[in-house]
Amino acid sequence: MSSRNLAIGGCACVLIGAVVGLLWPRPTRLTFLNVGQGDCAVFETEGVAILIDSGPKDSTSDAGERIVVPRLRQMGVDGVDLILLSHPDMDHIGGTGAIVRAFPEATIAASRYFQHNTQLLEQLRKWGKRPEEVKWLGPELKGSLGEFKIRIECPAIDENQETNDGSMFVSIVDGAASAVFTGDAPVKAEEAMEPIGGWRSEVMKAGHHGSRTATSESWIETVRPEYAILSCGKNNRYGHPHKEVVDRLEADGVKICRTDREGDITFDFLNGRFVRE
Numbered sequence: 001m002s003s004r005n006l007a008i009g010g011c012a013c014v015l016i017g018a019v020v021g022l023l024w025p026r027p028t029r030l031t032f033l034n035v036g037q038g039d040c041a042v043f044e045t046e047g048v049a050i051l052i053d054s055g056p057k058d059s060t061s062d063a064g065e066r067i068v069v070p071r072l073r074q075m076g077v078d079g080v081d082l083i084l085l086s087h088p089d090m091d092h093i094g095g096t097g098a099i100v101r102a103f104p105e106a107t108i109a110a111s112r113y114f115q116h117n118t119q120l121l122e123q124l125r126k127w128g129k130r131p132e133e134v135k136w137l138g139p140e141l142k143g144s145l146g147e148f149k150i151r152i153e154c155p156a157i158d159e160n161q162e163t164n165d166g167s168m169f170v171s172i173v174d175g176a177a178s179a180v181f182t183g184d185a186p187v188k189a190e191e192a193m194e195p196i197g198g199w200r201s202e203v204m205k206a207g208h209h210g211s212r213t214a215t216s217e218s219w220i221e222t223v224r225p226e227y228a229i230l231s232c233g234k235n236n237r238y239g240h241p242h243k244e245v246v247d248r249l250e251a252d253g254v255k256i257c258r259t260d261r262e263g264d265i266t267f268d269f270l271n272g273r274f275v276r277e
């Protein structure tokens with residue numbers, strides 16, 4: 001895939017300039033992989049593949065190796081251009097090592113506020129990546145990928161704050177086809193982002209696996225999603241998704257999609273919208 005080259009500018013306002021091939025055999029689609037208790041979404045457009053988080057890894061299981069890499073191959077993804085790490089918790093970054101082994105051309109990008117995060121630095125070492133090879137993003141970056149506008153907001157945090165508080169907010173928009181990702185950001189981070197505006201999205205990944213710590217009524221009103229994705233493991237020990245979040249979404253008429261019950265959740269780009277497969 002020499003024709004593919006996704007470049008990220010370091011400038012505060014300009015993020016992604018995409019130089020893509022003239023032919024893109026794969027359709028535009030957005031897939032939330034069923035990685036158990038963790039997150040991994042795959043956005044493909046114009047031959048470029050971006051991952052938002054990479055699935056969980058613990059002492060017994062590596063979702064990157066077991067699930068993400070095989071699924072990407074099945075989906076026909078023959079290269080990963082960018083892996084956005086929402087924040088350095090293992091249920092979000094754990095699969096990265098397996099993915100960069102399978103797709104060594106992948107660029108890893110993370111919030112600059114995690115540049116000194118011990119866990120992330122330790123994992124980078126294990127993945128054979130130097131910190132200088134990571135694209136450290138923030139606070140706000142905007143760019144485009146084909147017709148899609150991509151915006152990333154990285155909340156500023158200090159080292160005394162929880163990593164969840166620094167979860168990056170990612171928005172992808174092409175007209176009505178739009179999605180927003182907030183990692184494990186808590187309600188106070190949602191509140192801080194609301195005034196910035198432009199969050200209205202057809203597809204919303206519910207924050208923190210459907211925990212009651214996220215997805216406030218106010219955030220739902222801000223995003224006004226048609227679909228909410230709850231990415232969580234079957235019978236997980238946290239009780240995610242929490243009932244009050246599910247109730248809140250249902251009361252607002254949002255269609256709920258759960259990876260623990262439905263497996264992978266795929267949206268095709270059809271007539272200018274994301275349409276559930």
Ligand SMILES: [Zn+2]
Binds near residue numbers: 091092183184208
């Ligand atoms: Zn998480």
